[in-house]
Amino acid sequence: MTGPNSGERESPTYRHIRVVLPAHLKTLAKVTGEVRLEVPEPVTQHAVLTAVEQRYPMLLGTIRDRYTFKRRAFIRFYACEMDLSNEPPDAPLPEPVVAGAEPYIVLGAMAGG
């Protein structure tokens, strides 16, 4: 699958990625349900989150630090029933996420009494 610059020799290949945002960020981004984004390969957490922030700039700083990209303490990243929160941000995401079979999930950490 290719993106808008697919005619150029060195253009990256894009993959359709499904992303689930937490409810309060869906409201902020004015979206419902999953969002679907084109993300260049290699599909990593960093690449997905960058695509999220480019499409929805109002989310800048709400998931990770806008300069250091450090995950906010009370945000978690899940996919394929795994907690990827502390995985290297540049590690490839699981193939089901890259293939669009599974979503990449951003959610608020459990908190409360």
Added chain:
Amino acid sequence: MTGVRVLVGTRKGAFTLTSDGARRDWAIEGPHFAGWQVYHMAGSPADPNRIYAAPSTDWSGQIIQRSDDGGKTWTTVSNDFAYATPTTDHLWYDGTPRPWEFKRIWHLEPSRTDPDTVYAGGEDAALYITKDGGQTWTELTALREHPSGSTWQPGAGGLCLHTIILDAADPNRIYVAISAAGAFRSDDGGASWLPINKGLRSGEIPDQDAETGHCVHRIAQHPSRPETLYMQKHWDVMRTDDAGGQWREVSGNLPTDFGFPIAVHAHEPETIYVVPITSDLMHFPPEGQLRVYRSRTGGDEWEPLTSGLPQSHCYVNILRDAMAVDTLDDCGIYFGTTGGQVYCSPDGGDTWTAIARDLPAVLSVEVQTLP
């Protein structure tokens, strides 16, 4: 003047309450930003349709929202509150060094003349300004870089810059207050700052005459007396008549001089209001009786105002940004409680009515007097 719009920030969203000049019947809209804690909302004095709000959550940090239609619709503007110069350390609660770290915005203060210009007070203490309606924020670094900055220590709520007063007479003069660093004044638009804490006495610090380190809870000014400021400190109600050069205590006959907000009547610069709270440990009114105290003499002599307020089993708190006045001919006084009530007195404090109940804990109350 045809009416008022009350902007209420709560622990789980924001609400707008509107009424005509009689202030008997109220329309409540909200929650806006449901689930977000809204430390403050403020309307532009130059354009009442322009409102700014500062929602935040522990999960997703700070965002800033702007309305150009009186709160009907909102747009996300920038939340980039970067420290503009390298940060050093301040002191933590235990007295050890702690790196400066942005946590949230406590207070928004729109310009008196330009709807696009707003000052924002942050935690850890810093002052920001936008001149483009919130699209970009710039730190006024001289405050954080004040030589005393490395000795600033947080109050119980954090190292927060919670009060910003844009002087009514001098556009270059700004007052700010930081818990628990104290009060500061700039006479050059924020390029340099002078601690203005002489006369404050704080038992929580070893040196009673320290230039900084005082836990100032709130400062209020009347536009017609810009040199006079009133302060609710951690303990003590204080007054200065020389723009902070020297403070004197005016707690007088208050049942306790601990509290958070302080406000000045819109048309009587010597009439001021506080809400005494039992102590720094017991954040509720003495004897479970919610009483606003009014002084018509600029302090020292106080009278309790109780009509319409609960006089038994009331254990709410009134936070520092949760009291405001309108500018109608019969000045209205408003405050919100951590129990979710918003009270209004349309007659300068003589009688009170709950105009909202059962909201989330109220963090801030501001009033716009509508043309």
